[in-house]
Amino acid sequence: MKHNEGSIIYINGPVVKGTNMGHFKMREMVLVGEDKLIAEVIGLNGDVGTIQVYEETEGVSLGETIYGLETPLSLNLGPGLIGNIFDGIGRPLNKIAEMSGDFMPLGIGLLSLDFEKKWHVVMKVSVGDIVISGQIFAEVIETGLVTHKVMIPPGVEGVVTFAESTGDYTLKDILLKIQDKNEIITDVKMYQEWPVRKARPIGERMRISKPLITGQRVIDTFFPIAKGGTAAIPGGFGTGKTMTQHQLAKWSDADIIIYIGCGERGNEMTDVLEEFPKLIDPKSGKAIMERTVLIANTSNMPVAAREASIYTGITMAEYYRDMGYHVAIMADSTSRWAEALREISGRLEEMPAEEGYPAYLSYRLAEFYERAGYVTTLNGSEGSITIIGAVSPAGGDFSEPVTENTKRYVNAFLALDRKLAYARHYPAINWLTSYSGYIKMLSEWYSDNVADDAIEHRNKIMGLLQEESKLLDIVQLVGEDVLPDSQRLILEIARIVKTGILQQNAFHKDDSFVPLEKQYKMLKVVWHLYVRANECAEKDIPMSRLRDVELFEKIVKMKYNIPNDNLEGLKDLIAETDAYYDALLAQYN
Template identity: 50%
Template sequence: MSQTAQTVREDGIIASVSGPVVVARDLDARMNDVVYVGDEGLMGEVIEIEGDTTTIQVYEETSGISPGEPVENTGEPLSVDLGPGLLDTIYDGVQRPLDVLEDKMGSPYLDRGVDAPGIELDKQWEFEPTVEEGDEVGRGDVVGVVEETITIDHKVMVPPDALEEGETAEVVDVKSGSFTVEDTVAELDTGVEIQMRQEWPVREARPTVEKKTPRTPLVSGQRILDGLFPIAKGGTAAIPGPFGSGKTVTQHQLAKYADADIIIYVGCGERGNEMTEVIDDFPELEDPATGNPLMARTSLIANTSNMPVAARESCVYTGITIAEFYRDMGYDVALMADSTSRWAEAMREISSRLEEMPGEEGYPAYLAARLSQFYERAGYFENINGSEGSVSAIGAVSPPGGDFSEPVTQNTLRIVKTFWALDADLAERRHFPSINWNESYSLYKDQLDPWFQEEVADDWPEKRQWAVDVLDEETELQEIVQLVGKDALPEDQQLTLEVARYLREAYLQQNAFHPVDTYCPPEKTYLMLTTIETFNDEAFDALEAGVPIEEIIDIDSAPKINRIGVQEDYEEYVDELKSEITEELRSLY
């Protein structure tokens, strides 16, 4: 046995401390093992091993710890507790429930070294079995159901690692009644005991059978997204934008109104006041689909900018693992990560303290690989238990100075298929959501069109293309207008600018704080577009008949287009408005 191997023991000692990076000697550990550092037992994770030297990233503030203090290895990778109780809960980046920690500390300011399990171990849940003794089950199969919240039934599954792939086992015992998450509720003839609680390593994707092409949109209730740049259930999207352009509000709107079954909201390194707004608002909000509290289908992970930087690096993995767990139950899950730039900055800080070779702008060379690993875990899947579920990943990006050419934005763009580019100029003009329709795109449009055609209207793709063409023409005309003025344009081009103005002001703008306009169903989105097209068609007919452009623009009914968004009885309003526009314009010739 070598001298090095002889000196290695299970517990080590701290050799040096550099911010969140601690180097330990003589620690018997593997990569990604969780360790407890120092006399206070600060939680950390092994990120590099070289000889008898082990490098650890610590998920808590390291001031005050010093060389010579002990390091204890758990021998387990960073994992999350999975089971009933994940929803309607607020966690930090390593899945410590913040309300439980606050009760334990008696203060919202947490001491170092304090810990709590991710789900309540003592709470009793009413377990209702879905299998009987003698039934054959495989890995991932559902053995029972628990009512987790008023909205969501939690399906208790055979853990994926309890059996081999393709292996089945016979249920020899199954119970019914009230149990804690650590009680055995079913037993297999292989000796496997099934509890409601599972653990899963956050950096390892949960197994699936097949990743499929998504065909159903994630309806958000935001006109510019659903109408022009839709995302699929199981899709990926990026929302890049400079400070103050509305990234967080857009993420909030998606979290509130997207028609996913489960919402996982990860606040990754954002300002504390923004996360406070989420924590204060969400419990008061009503789910538009069910009328139940929105938190009944939501899990929040809060890792604000004043929290330790290393925990920020793990929080997106914590979020995506919880999302995969509910996907395995057959649910559609939407994950909001706000923002992946702060996550990348945490990687950059830890990489620099490890003295790794920096890549572009100081980010680690593996930045693109880490982003890919995260977004690749999204998708529409056939699960190992035969059900189908999806994880949609929507990441905000905060490019410094709004520069979309910086590494995080560029590497994200190579991966995601939907790009919602926020524009500071639109935000300054109070045009919200300030998504630039010239720079944004969605690669899901073709595969989602059949759904919109079946559920909303046969000519949905044609109407969308008409709007895009008008907006494109307006962009070209605006360059001429800036040189020679609007009045120098031919009348037909002046009319195109007027139609485009209604598209921008009535259709693309949406008031997130208006009780009606904050959510716009696809049917209403379609009717708004057809109303503007009616004005367009009738106005051009009038122009061809010789009516002066000034008279066409000044009709009384046209400004009412801007009020469609705030109408609850929009179908009746649109029918009347179309008739009014048609009659008024035809009366001019």
Template identity: 60%
Template sequence: MNITGKIYGINGPIVYVAGNQGFKMGEMVLVGKEKLVGEVIGLTKDRTTIQVYEETTGMKPGELVYSTGAAISVTLAPGIISNIFDGIERPLTEIAKISGAYISRGVSVDALDSQKLWDVHVTVKEGDKVYGGTIIAEVPETRAILHKSMVPPGTDGVVIKAVKDGQYTISDTIITIRTPEGEEKDITLTQKWPIRVPRPTQKRYPADRPLITGQRILDTLFPIAKGGTAAIPGGFGTGKTMTQHQLAKWSDADIIVYIGCGERGNEMTEVLEDFSKLVDPKSGNPLLDRTTLIANTSNMPVAAREASIYTGITLAEYYRDMGYHVAIMADSTSRWAEALRELSGRLEEMPAEEGFPAYLASRLSAFYERAGFMQNLNGTEGSVSIIGAVSPQGGDFSEPVTQNTKRFVRCFWALDKSLAYARHFPAIHWLTSYSEYLNDLAPWYTENVGRDFVDCRNQILALLTQENQLNEIVKLIGSDVLPDDQKLVLEIARVIRLGFVQQNAYHPSDTYVPLDKQLKMMHTILYLYSKSKQLIGMNMPMSLLKQEDIFDKVISIKYDIANDELFKFDHYTAMIDDFYNRIMAKNG
């Protein structure tokens, strides 16, 4: 802390220091008497500009700014999982012990508990050559996650000393190495990493396997790849947070990083309470055993909101480097963009569309680019998948955040308020949503689920698209004048909407559906369509077909057949054959 400067101007979270005192761009500084955390974001020969991650009310010109010599970084060590942090990785439970329900300014707490003893199994020995990414110790962090402590990237050497297995804190030396330059270096369970710098990897793999979510509209119609990017845009009350809850609970990611970025305090409280109660369906343990939460509510300082998504993605990359598949839920990137807009306004930068800064697109792309399925430095494979909620004002998808997000994600799950108000959940609309991963994932589906999976999916989507075109005609002239084959399309589309696309998060058989059941459901619906089409082709009226309750019976498959009772689908196939034979007999 040898460099200091004097504040001469304050504008909300933006603080100005006269002259160039030797601060570095991106450096973390401590501002004022209360040593508030800040970051250098602008340097000229006349002044240094700092954004402060805490409330600056009451601060005055003349107070000092202290250098730390380091960039804004996160602490990476055992203790991250099942913890709840604010936007700059301060643990909220520890802050609550000091300052109560409201975070007071200038609270200085360690990001992770430096006194806690962990059971450490050392995986290297004297004489071993280690390099950035080498796993040096394994620590059971929770019942679900084995933490693999690594040599920090950019460090290599030969182990000259290693401790025995036992209990150690995150700051105890685990191994000592001799670098190629002959220096001795102690390595602990802890790393520091600047949040705005992506962690290095060996190579990026193409998207060739899906992130399986158990949600039919996502897995079948609009899949996301492991290491992929998706946006969930939707207006207020359309189910963004609920969709992300389902993904957090059921997706086949090993670890969930949930970033509550600028959401309402009561909604974030609900998220925290829900996550603490949720049971992980895979292990039976609490879901928090493989989740970390970053809570940055709308009444917290905007600068910390801007930092929160970088904090979250850095934590995710750290666990990816251990060989885990991590899914990030960012809720919502619109609030993050609003923080950018406010800071940009304070800095008197030239505004672009709707007042957002001109660099909104590049910041969004830099965030989504950090997703991917990677080969790590230590040879393991891991992925970071990013699912970002977008909250366009008034549900207007033409606003800049949604439009720019669309440019950088390959999966767009558009929530529709008319579906939400009709209690159709998930309210993802099949006509405005898309996934560019489908062709990449098709070989995986063919090999692991069924040769006709993608073909069935395309037929299902074609029927829903056809229904939309027919509904335009129905609005003009009514449904009675449609020919029977088109009436059949409308009826089968209703079966698809209610029996396949709509999903009940609170029903034990329907909240999560494996891919083989999803395929059998499509087979059954398309078989019913095929048999009904044959009857219509023999001049059987649609009114006769609707007298049977077969369509409603097929809709109820999602509730009536449990995930481990797939043999029951044969019964439904036989039921459709009976229906066909009965109609033929009536008109024989």
């Protein structure tokens, strides 16, 4: 196992310095000490190297040997990822629990997939076929929801000189032998090994044009996220970041969900590990874990593993994207990942930047988010990775470095508000401080698939909410009674929008997920109410008559009372609105 050797001369938590390291390489995986702790070379200066250790270094002493493995930190990618729970460097926690109980022993090694399990492989190529990089040459039923498409590794192409027949095989078995133009033969197995810090190759990056449909009105209608796009969900403690990501994981139309816990508190990660296996995929009725990968890191785990966790997750996502799947990544939270960067940077004695974070924080965030995208894969299929990163600014201060730098690289910013959360308004997304840069990109899709005026209605309602914000400043100074009825009407309609549309009940059968058609028609009902009521306000009809309590209450409760599979009731509400205001106009004329 050992190729190069060095010896430890300095230990500082997860950072170790060693001498006699002139033959090591940057980012090379190494084993530290007699316990063979997994680590990575992160700095070389002549014969002295700096090593980032992914396990606890307690008990390691000076003079112990460092063994080089001559390979970067890599993952084994193959059947068995879906439904599994991994730590930050891709080790399966369930398997380790079977081996050693509740506590992970030191030096257990870089375990990964189950190499003894047999999978039923349906072969798609035969001897004499010419194959290219990324081509799907076999299929495996990985779970009830995911068919694993076994691909030719990147950089391999040529003529098939040997091919197994359809049957049951382990990951260690050779399925193909491929001879390239230089007559070099490559053995191809069911799995691939890939370095986590290197993006997998693609065919072509495509223009973003489709939304990630989540069924959450405040997102789909007001601040849409695109497939292949990036989004941030910043919010202070208790504002509902994890809950929002749970909803997106459960209801979004992504094929694969990868949930990365990159350093949250242990009890929060425990909740995720307990709750996710209980969730049912609403589209298939099967367990949501049959299309989910969980990567679990908590704030008391080694900071080096926390730093590596997002690269582990994005590498798995790229692998399934290359099969032609649409993948959504939930990173919870990137603030804890950034804190790991800060701690490692401090132990390396690097010059700190703002609030102690390293100067390269912005670069690392960009490096992560730019691996999202909607692409044509090497085999010609379409796939995407959508990254949704939660951010946990201390005290809910969005001006801190992680939130500010994240805003530079995401196109959707779903700002969670503490006041809304404490008022039990969920999702607690503030409609005034949030934004989406995808509205213009997706307008053609909404026009073709929802309605020609879908974005127009969204903009009108947003205009009312912004006008209400200005009016509330006046109301706080002089009271609502001094406003003209046309402006008091805006306040009333805005209340309907906030309560009846922006607020959503995750536990109601018809409100937990709302199809786009219903979202649009609900907006249309509210806007029609405003138009008709404003028409009467212009005739100087008093506010007491403009606001019909029964009608307004029906419109607020349409989200509950009108089922998603029968929207005729929304037409009835428009007819009822017309009848009321027509009668009102006739009375005053």
